[in-house]
Amino acid sequence: MSPLGVFSAPENRPPTRKPPGKRRLAALAAALLAAGGLTTLTVVAAPATATTGSALAVAGRGATVPFAEQEAENATTTGTVIGPDRTAGTLAGEASGRKAVTLSGQGQYVEFTLTAAANSLDFRYSLPDNAQGTGITGTISVYVNGTHNRDLTLTSRYGWYYGGYPFSNDPGQGKAHHFYDEVRTLFATTYPAGTKIKLQVDAGDVTPATIDLADFEQVAPAAARPANSVSVTDYGATAGDTSDDAAAFDAAVAAAKSQGKQVWIPAGSFTLNHHITVDQVTIRGAGPWYSELHGARAGLFGKGEPASCSTPTYPGNAAVPGSSTGVGLYDFAIIGEVTARVDCDQANGIGGALGGGSVVQNLWIQHTKVGLWLDGPFDGLTVRGNRILDQTADGLNLHQGISNTLVTNNFLRNTGDDGLAMWAEHDADHHNTFSFNTVLLPILANNIAIYGGHDNTVSDNVVADNQDQGGGLHVANRFSAVPLSGTTTITRNTAIRTGVLDSNWQFGVGAVWFDGRDSAITGRIDVVDNDLVDNNYEGVQFIDGATGDVHFDGLRISGAGTFAWQLQSKPSGTVKNVVATNVGRAGVYNCLGPDALIGLADQGGNSGWTTTFCGSWPTPVYNGDNGGTTTPTTPPTTPPPSGNLALHKGTTASGSQGGFPPGNAVDGNTSSYWESTNNAFPQTLTVDLGGSTSVGRLVLKLPPSNDWGARTQTVTVQGSTDGSSFSTLKSAAGYRFDPASGNSATVTFAAATTRYLRLSFTGNTGWPAGQLAELEAYAS
Secondary structure (H helix, E strand, O other), rough: OHHOOOOOOOOOOOOOOOOOOOOHHHHHHHHHHOOOOOOOOOOOOOOOOOOOHHHHOOOOOOOOOEEEEEEEOOEEEEOOEEEEOOOOOOOOOOOOOOOOEEOOOOOOOEEEEEOOOOOEHHHHHHHHOOOOOOOEEEEEEEEEEOEEEEEEEOOOOOEEEEOOOOOOOOOHHHHEEEOOOEEEEEEEEOOOOEEEEEEEOOOOOOOEEEEEEEEEEEEEEOOOOOOOOEEHHHOOOOOOOEEOOOOHHHHHHHHHHHHHOOOEEOOOEEEEEOOEEEOOOEEEEOOOOOEEOOOOOOOOOOOOOOOOOOOOOOOOOOOOOOOOOOOEEEEEEOOOOOOOOOOOOOOOOOOEEEEOOEEEEEEEEEEEOEEEEOOOEEEEEEEOOOHHHHHHHHEEEOOOOOOEEEOOOEEEEEEOOEEEEEEOOOOOOOEEEOOEEEEEOOOOOEEEEEEEEEOOOOOEEEEEEOOOOOOEEEEEOOOOOOOOOOOOEEOEEEOOOOOOOOOOOOEEEOEEEEOOOOOOEEEEEEEEEEEEEEEEOOOOOEEEEEEEEEEEEEEEEEEOOOOEEEEEEEEEEEEEEEEEEEEEOOOEOOOOOOOOOOOOEOOOOOEOOEEEEOOOOOOOOOOOOOOOOOOOOOOOOOOOOOOOOOOOOOEEOOEEEEOHHHHHOOOOOOOOEEEEEOOOOEEEEEEEEEEEEEEEEEEOOOOOHHHHHHHOEEEEEEEEEEOOEEEEEEEEEEEEEEEHHHOOOEEEHHHEEEEEEEEEEEEEEOOOEEEEEEEEEEEE
C-alpha cells in the first residue's frame, strides 16, 4: 500500500500513433447504398440485462486504488436484489453495475467477507426522500463476525434531485434522480482476510435502505506533523466543534507563506465558513481519513475565484485577482454541506487558478458542488490520487485557458454532471492530460468530456455507468468553447455500460461521441486502442456539425444495444481495426444517404458493422448478433420513405448563434432550436434528405414554451436534387408562430421531387434572426 493511501500509477505519455495511408471504404459504402438504409438481418434478441464487469478489474487502465471493492448483490444477503436495470431514474439503474440490494425489514442484512486485511469501511447506499425534499436520517447497524460493532448514521439529505436542469429539491417536480450517497468509518483495529462485515437493519434502524457496494481499505496511521510547519491550531482552530475555524486557517496560511513554512492540519474535524485563499504555500494533513474540513464553505481556492451569487444565501469571498503558483494541497478531506445545485455559487472543494507547479494530491472531496472547478488562464498543475465523491455538479472542470495540467490516477464516483471535463470557454485549454483515472456513475452528462481547445489527451482511463444526456467519452464544439484544433488524442481507454437514452432527445447517445453543435469539428482527433464494453446503445456517435479529421485505429466494440455506429452527421478521416461484436440492431445507423461513411478511409481490419438501419429509434437488444461480418453482395431494397423525412438528417446553415446549431432543427426535440446569425438577413437553413424524394408539405415549429412571444417569420422554400441548383417550391410568405396555438406553421406546395430543402429567412418580427425548433418534411 502506498503511504497514507495515495494512489500510484504510471504517468508516461506514449507518442501518438499516426494512421498510415488510405484505402476508401468502397465495400462499406456499397453496404450503405440503402440510402434510407434498413437492417437486412432478422434481429436476434436476448434479455436486456447488464454485465457484472467491474470497472476496477481492468488491467493497466484506470486509477490504482488503495481499497478492495465488493458489490452488494454478490455478497451474502437476506435482502432483495434489485436489477439489473439500465433505466435512468431508478435505484437499480443508478447502482454500480446496475444492481444493488434493498433491505426493507428488521433483521435483513448484507454481509461481506474481507478479501484482504482492512481497518475501514466506506459504503454506497440510498435512503428514500421525504415529502418536503429535505431528506431523512437514520441508522444502520454494523456487525463484525456476528458481533455488533457500531451504528452508522445514514441520510438522504445530499441526494434526490428533481425536475429539469439545474434541478431542485422539490419532489412535486418529478423526474427524481441522484439517489445515492456514501458513508465511511474507521475501525479501531485491523481485521484479517476472511472477516465478516455485516450491514444489518436492527430495531430502530431506517428502512428501506438500499446498499450498492462497499470499499474496504487498510488505512495507514495518521501522519506526524512535519518539521518547519505551522499548525492551524496554533492560530486558534479547534477540532471537533462547530466554531468557525476559517480565520485561524487564514492566519496560519499567511504566517506559513511569510516564514517559508508549511501549514499543518492535525487529525480532527474543522469547520470553515468561508473559502481559504492560497498562494505559494503548502498545506498538509494527517491523511484524508484523519484531517477533515467541514462546513458549507469548506474549500481551498487559488487567486481568481469568481464571484458567487450576490445574495446572502450564497456568499463569495472578496475578489482576489491573479493566479496562484507553487501551491501544494496534500492528505486531508474536504466534506461539504451542499444539498442543492446553484450554478452561480462557488461552493466547490478546490477552485480559482492554481498554476506554476501546484499540486493537489491525496484529498477526499465529498458533498461539495464541484470537486475541483479551476478557472484559467494558468499553466502547470498536477491533480493526482484524489477521491471525488457525491458531487452536485462536475467532478473536475478545467475551465478556460488552462494548459500543461496533468489529472492522473483519481477516483470519481457519483458526480452530478461531467466527471472530468476540459471546457475551453473564451480561451483554449491546451496540452492537458487526463490519464489513469476511474470515473464512475456521473448522474448527468459524460464520464469524460473535451469541449474545444487544442492538443489535449485522454488516455488510460476507465469509465462506467453514466446515467443521462451523455456518454463515456465526449469530444465537442459546444457551450461556446474555442473550437477544437491541433490534435486531440483519445487512447487506451475502457468504457463500460456507457452511452444512455437521452431524456431530451429520446434516442441513444454513444459510448464515444462527437458533436459539432456550435461549429463543424475541423481539428484532428486520434482515437487509438480503446475498448467500448457492453454499451447501452451505440458504440460511436456523430451528431450535429461534421467531424472532419477523425482517425480510428484499434477500437473494440464488445456489445452494443443498438448500433456500432450512429451517424447523424458525416465524419471524415480514417478507420482501421474497428471490430464490433454482439451488436443488437445493426452495424450502422444511417439516414443520411449512401455517402455517409465514404469520408472515412478504410485502412483494413474492420469487421462486425456492415449491416445498416434507418427508421424509428429501436429499443436496445443486448447480446445480439446483428452487426454483420461481410458486405452483402446485393444491396437491400429500401422501402419508400414515410413520416417526417427530415428527422435526424444532415443540416447546414448560412450562420448560427453559438449553442444553437442547425442540427437542432431536425433532432426531434422542440425544446432545442436553431438560431441564425443575428442582424444579418437573409439567412438559410438547408437539410439533406439523403436521397431524392417527393415533398409537398412542411411543418415549421418553434419551442412551445409561453416564454416565446408570438412572431411572424418570412420564409421562402427551395428545393434541389444536386445541392447546387435550387428552384423555388414556395414563394416568400409570412408565417405566424404563436405559443397559444402550438407555435407552429404549416407550409404546403405542389409535391416536388427533391433531395435538398432550403428555407430562406428574410424577416422575423420577434427577433432579428431566423429561428426554428423543428423542420418537418412530408410527402403530402
